[in-house]
Amino acid sequence: MTSQNLDRNALRNAVANRRDRAIDDLCALVxxxxxxxxxxxxxxxxADRFADMGLAVERVKIDINALRDQPGFSPVVTTEYSGRENxxxxxxxxxxxGRSLILNGHIDVVPTxxxxxxxxxxxxxxxxxDWLYGRGAGDMKAGIIAYCHALAALHDLGLEPAAPVILQSVVEEECTGNGALACLHAGYKADCAxxxxxxxxxxxxAQLGVMWFQLHVTGSPAHVLDTSAGSNAIEAAFGFFETLKEVEEIWNHPTHRHAAYGAHVHPVNFNLGKxxxxxxxxxxxxVCSADIRVGFYPGMELAKVRETIEAVAQSALENHPSCKGAKFDITYRGFQAEGCVMDETHPMMTMIxxxxxEVTGNVIKNYASTATTDARFFQIYGNIPATCYGPKAExxxxxxxxxxxxxxxxxTEVLALFIADWCGTAKRDTQPA
Ligand SMILES: [Zn+2]
Structure with missing residues (x-):
């Protein structure tokens, strides 16, 4: 492969020379x-940044009707998709x-x-x-800036990848993943992501599965002078969540763990978020409604997780004193995300x-994530080996x-060298603008 002739130090220097521009870019994006x-x-x-780098820019709309039946689809949390493109x-x-590559990052940030x-x-x-502050600075605009400057550093040396490279900036990673799903559905494929x-x-x-659901509780109103005459919907919601937390404890018990999570203190987390x-x-x-997030292990089917949640509701109604006389209705929207495990021996993994x-002098550490990421779309539904490797953030x-x-x-250095090694390099036809 041509990258054998690559001057690795020159590429690393080209990245280092981009430091100030990378900081400015990250500030602009935050x-x-x-x-x-x-x-x-x-x-x-x-889009402007991609165009400046000489890339062909494409916009991928999210067509919910087209995605609805795709594996990995999550019911939407907002129905408004106009102007919200990947x-x-x-x-x-x-x-x-050489081998083709997808570098993906999400542009959406969570509330402040x-x-x-x-x-x-x-x-x-x-x-x-050494710190750059702001919502989204770490999660994950620094990652988007890193892959942009990694590719641009190759251009600085008059080189370009000798295989297709697809940069993706997607929406809705933080609630459904439907942005990444839309890109997959649009047909973008590569040898790894x-x-x-x-x-x-x-x-x-590895990454855990994540499911969001909304619990709607109906009680019955009464004057507080005789609270026993009514059924308190808020207290019933807490009764449900207390019962649900028993499942969290069971799933965290060492005997119930997925092997990838053996070393974690408390991998599975349930959250009453709203x-x-x-x-x-x-x-x-x-009345009361509660937004709840549950985590679960790779290999557990979404249907099984829903069965467990329904069983918890039944058990709470029958056994928890706060739930007496209440009615529960559960809807699933937002993440319906399966967990997955990566093949550690895949050439992409060993190359990273x-x-x-080479760059840090340290042996890389493996990480089994207790959250979900868009990697699941590539890994489970796209047959594209995928992983996450990104910066330190707090x-x-x-x-x-x-x-x-x-x-x-x-x-950025690691990604620049990875692009060169994975894709190979060729002389760049056109110089960057
Ligand atoms: Zn993120």
């Missing part, structure tokens, strides 16, 4: 808030001699929490020592490990989220 429903300005920025940047080689708790505005990025999620430069070898109900301080609340060691989904700049640059 400034575009890209909360659910407002991804377009950030995606336009990415951006794809395509490198097509003059002649393909109370803005007043942030030291500065969540979308007002700033640098302090890497997602630079902020997992501290570990190599993701609750709404009641109407008056002196009235027993008649080798290059990580407080993702929390207050004062931040990403390590040196880690982002190391990831």
């Amino acid at each position: 400034r575009h808030d890209s909360l659910l429903g407002n991804e377009a300005p950030a995606q336009n920025w990415v 951006i794809v940047g395509l490198h097509k080689p003059a002649k393909q001699t 929490g109370p803005v007043a708790q942030w030291r500065r505005g969540p979308f007002d990025p700033y640098v302090e020592r 890497i997602i630079p999620e902020p997992f501290s430069q570990t190599l993701m070898t 609750i709404e109900g009641g109407e008056w301080a002196s009235t027993v609340p008649p 490990g080798d290059i990580h060691q 407080r993702i989904h929390g207050i004062d989220e931040r990403v390590s700049i040196s880690s982002m640059m190391e990831v």
Whole structure:
């Protein structure tokens, strides 16, 4: 492969020389808030970036009717999809001699929490020592910036990949994954896929399944002077969740664990993330709804997980004192995401490990994720080996989220060398603008 002649130090230097531009780019991208429903300005920025790099830019709409019957589809949390597109940047080689590659990242960020708790505005990025702060800085705009500059560093040397490289910036990773699913459904394929999620430069070898559901509780209203006459919907929701937590404990018990999660302290986490109900301080609340997230192991079928949830509802109604007289109705929307396990011996996995060691001097650590990522679409439904390898970040989904700049640059080096080794390199026809 032509990359045998690659001047590896020159490529690493080209990445290092891009540090200031990478920081500026990450700040620019964090400034575009890209909360659910407002991804377009950030995606336009990415589209311009891809075009500047000489890539063919394609926009992939999310057509829910076309996706509904696809494996991996998750019922939507919002029905509004106009102007919310995935951006794809395509490198097509003059002649393909190497293996093709997808580099995928999600543009969407989760809500900020109370803005007043942030030291500065969540979308007002700033640098302090090695940290760049802002919502989405780590999860995962640094990853998108890293793969852009990895490819651009090859261009700096007058080289380009000798195989198709597909850069993807997708929406809705944080709630359904339907952005990545739309790209898969649109037919983008490659010999492997890497997602630079902020997992501290570990190599993701497994990810849990994640399911969201909404519990609707109907109680019956009464005056608080005789609360026993009514059925308290809010208390019943807590009764349900307490019963559900018993399942969480069972699934975390060492004897019930999936082998990939043997070393974790508490891999399976159930979260009562949002609750709404009641109407008056002196009235027993008649209705309540709760948004709940459950994690589960690779290999567990979605239908089985739903069966377990329904059984918990039944058991709570029969046995939990707070649930007496209540009615439960459960709807599944948002993540209906199966877990998966990666093949650690796949050449992509060993190549990432080798290059990580070359760049950092350390042996790579494997990581079994307790969350879901878009890797499942490639791995389970696309027959495309996929993993995550991305920078170190802290407080993702929390207050004062931040990403390590040196880690982002190391990831950029690893990705640049990976592109060269995996795809091979050829002389670039056109110089970058
Ligand atoms: Zn993420």
